[in-house]
Amino acid sequence: MIAICLLTCVNSFSQSAITDSLQNLLETAKADTNKVKLLNELCWEYKNSMPDKALKYGKQSLQLATILLENSTSSNQVIRCKKAIATCLNHIGVVYDYQGDYENALNHYLKALKINEDLNDRKNIASCLNNVGIIYYYQGDNYKAFDYYMQALKIRKESGDKNGIAESLNNIGLLHIAIGNLSGDPNDYNRAITCLRQSLELKEELENSPDEPLAIAGEQGVARALGNIGSVYKNRGDLTGDLSDYSKALDYHLNALKKFEELGDKKGIMVALYDIGDVYNMQGKYEKALTYIHKSLNNATEMGAKNELLAVYQKLSELYQKQNNFNRALEYYKSYSQLKDSLFNEENSKRIIEMQTKYESENKQKEINLLAKENELKTSEAGRQAILRNSLIGLLLLTLIFALSFYYRYREKNRNSIMLEKLSLVASRTDNYVIITDKYDKIEWVNEGFTRITGYSMQDVAGKEPQHFLRGELTDMETKKRMEEKKETKQFFTEEILNYHKNGNPIWLSVSVNPILSKNGEVIRYINIGNDITEQKHVKEKLESAYKVITKKNEEITGSIKYAKQIHESILPEDEFKRIFPNSFVLFKPKDIVSGDFYWCTANRKRIVIAACDCTGHGVPGAFISMIGNDLLNRIIIEKGIDDPAAILTRLQEGVHLALKQTDRDAFTTDGMDVALCSIDMAQNTINFAGAERPLWLIRKNTQNNLEFVDIKGDSNGIAGMYYKQVPKFTNHQVKINPGDTVYLSSDGFMDQFGGPGNEKFGKKRIKELLLHIWHLSMAQQKEKLNATIESWRGCFEQTDDIMMIGIKF
């Protein structure tokens, strides 16, 4: 509802002349500036009632004035004509403004502004600035609106135009309200109050003016200002929850009402009545609210003010709902939605007529047909919206049914049968099914939704118990039992149950049962509401069974891999390694359950041989290769007694080729492994090392007692895979070792781990720095440090590959 009143300005106060007499005058008028004035006045008088006519007169006036201007002989004449044109443009702007055609309105206001500026007509410049501001206000461009309002205010202050100042302040106040509604800042409302109060004071002064039009403008202004201030307080109260704002709002609106009544301003009275009712509504005084809104309704009906009626209907429906008077709530909601539909259609037809006149002159019948079609479509769209709205009513009233059941239980009021009938009427509109049964659960009424879902009509089921015909052999006994038990508690409950359609097809229903209780707490009725969830159930069942299959398969696979892990771990010589190298660590982190990394060691009196192997792939495929590698190392080193590292790698290469049948020289095969292999002579304190794409790192103190990182790169070819095409070329490297020297062997998993701030590889550089940094720590601490570092590096990224890092301190 328009609870606020904007003040659109014209350069002259409207005369109370009757349009008829104006028209009479027009017929006899000569084509001079007087006729222009006459046409202008007619345009103004018709602006509300017949905007088309108003525009016609306005344009005639403009045309005539332009001709007169061209034929002007004296400068006085020119000025007179220009003034008339400016007035006319402003009038036309107002007509467009009232029509909501803001683009055209703005256009005409700006043209008028230009002419008034040429004429240096301060008063009218201010009027135009004000009107332009209003258009921007309507369009929500608050900053531009503010700018224009302020320009207008400045001029009016300079020229001491009290009425103008008051109107500017009023408009600026309203702008602050709009800004406040957007910002939610109560300070905006405070600013609005300041402006509006100033406006009120000025208007009060004008009331006593000897100039009659000014006095009338004053009285009107006072009434409007009072109403507007009331609205700000109401808005501020809504925002802050400060109840004293509502009392203030009420005071102002009551005063505004009094003033409008004195003025006999029907529209003002209607608006004030509504506003008073609305404030009472917010105060929870629904009876009083209803009284005022009903008065407003009478006025609105009398005036045929449809937009206001719409708001009134809506408010009445809301109020009756709050009072639990659902009959009337429904009644007004219906009125509301019907009116809304008709307004929608009216708006459409209006647009069509507008378009028709626009195009008629050009005789473009084609376009008109097209528009008519569009209208047809829009009307059917309106129909669809009506259906939507109806189902919304249904939904609303279903909610009311729930509320009602609680209402009766707690307030212990009697329900009357008329109410039930009404509710049934509403219930019949919903897509859900509704069954109303008596206290013995015998059906009194079912809605159309019930027939749609179950196939049974009202005649089929009247007097029967729903469970006797709806349930069937597959209905779950437990659910049935549970429902009976829940009914005993006389409380609302919901269940999902398998029922049967009249044709025998099973249907899944979601049911909510609402017992209606009498004063003494006895069940007198049940209202059951439900909907068909068969489809959802089917989908759910399918998903569940698929999920079960997947879970089972996953369990089986994981189970077998976990078992494989036990076997795989048994090849790792954990205890043997610890025995040979008491001062050592092995960081072993498979990417998956089983790993493609493995280490191998053996010792006799003279020598220790240790291998760190990184098989291609990871997980199960990696683990398979590692089993082959482990077996081959056993055969080559233990059975055949070979202890030369390069020779071992060469044999390993041949062995993997054979085992994986990599004999087809044209096939691309990649399976194989990278190996770092050391043969340690404990008597000589030397390490013989050979690497297949894996290095040996050694940290020791050199002769200057500085820490030294020795990086012995292995050969560039790995074991097996496509490398079989090369003649195996592995090189032995001999290193002397001293007590305290630490040797590190690893797979590439550690340095290839992605992570860190840039999700990059950990890299060899960082490993080198890290190892030098932790070298002095005990082996257990080093392992812990390495693990913590790589875990925090990895962060939330997945592990890139299997990780293995072995450290041995001599």
Added chain:
Amino acid sequence: MKNLTMKGDFKYPEIAFDAEKGILELSGNCIPERAGDLFMPILDWVKNYLQSPREATVLNLKLTYLNSTSKRYMVNLLELIKSSQSNITVNWYYDNEDDDMLDLGESYKEVVGLPVNFIPVTK
């Protein structure tokens, strides 16, 4: 013949093999679970291309990481290039702070016995 192109992501490299221009470019990471799925189409395409290559071909490798299986497939790719008698330039681009990738490139050069241009890239 049709060009071979693929958009890259964290685990797969970007492939831009242009038969018309004779420019083959691989860039990014190679961390596929099944490296064959990535490399077999590449190897097939290159085999096909080498049947009638351009007068001069450039293979630009701008790789940032290869997992161990991919490393082995890369050898296959380079061997294919080497076995062809045509004029092919191999450019190995590497981040000048990433010694690992330089090492890898150098080991390919050694293992395959193919001339490779090493081009450091500053981040």
